[in-house]
Amino acid sequence: MNPPNLKFIFASALAVTTWFCVILQFYISTDSFINVISYFTILCNSLIALSLTFSTFFARTKLGIFCSKLSVRTAIALYIFIVFVVYNTVLRGIWKPIGWQLFLDNMLHVVIPISYILYWLFFVVKGKLNWKNGFYWLIFPLAYLIYSLIRGPIVNWYPYPFLNASKLGYGQVSINVLIMLLVFLASGSALIAINNKFEKK
Secondary structure, eight states: OOHHHHHHHHHHHHHHHHHHHHHHHHHHOOSOHHHHHTSHHHHHHHHHHHHHHHHHHSTTSHHHHHHTSHHHHHHHHHHHHHHHHHIIIIIGGGOOOOHHHHHHHHIIIIIHHHHHHHHHHHHSOOOOOOTTHHHHTTHHHHHHHHHHHHHHHHHTOOSSGGGOHHHHHHHHHHHHHHHHHHHHHHHHHHHHHHHHHTOOO
């Protein structure tokens, strides 16, 4: 089996698995659709499913070409890495899922993130990335954080406890947001360094 075939099989399997888990999460959740889609975890896993689907099966379309870009794939690797780290270091202990939710909890926060990072490491051809890419990659999480803080007091619901301004106050939440953005920037810089080290000449 040559590497291109292995890449296709890995990407296809990961795309199908991620679609299954995201759709199942919507199906079993007792939350509203807008609340479920407002979790950064769901957004990032959806990005994985969409990007792998188009870059693998529709590579010649405009969206397929976009999703195949190194900067796009690395940005998604960054976002899902943050999902993995934050959930497993900060959020895992705040609830005890059971049944299908326990399965999805581990798939969306552990198995799929690790699988995509491995995909990025071993199957994505490394080219030159500029350090300014790290700042561009902050746009999506910053927009997400702003959205969450605007919507939160309106509907009296926040996706994550560290964004709950009603309980923590905007001062503490502002500090939390700044810390998160610095973590994104530092992690993005690390991915750029790894990429450039293994850049294909």
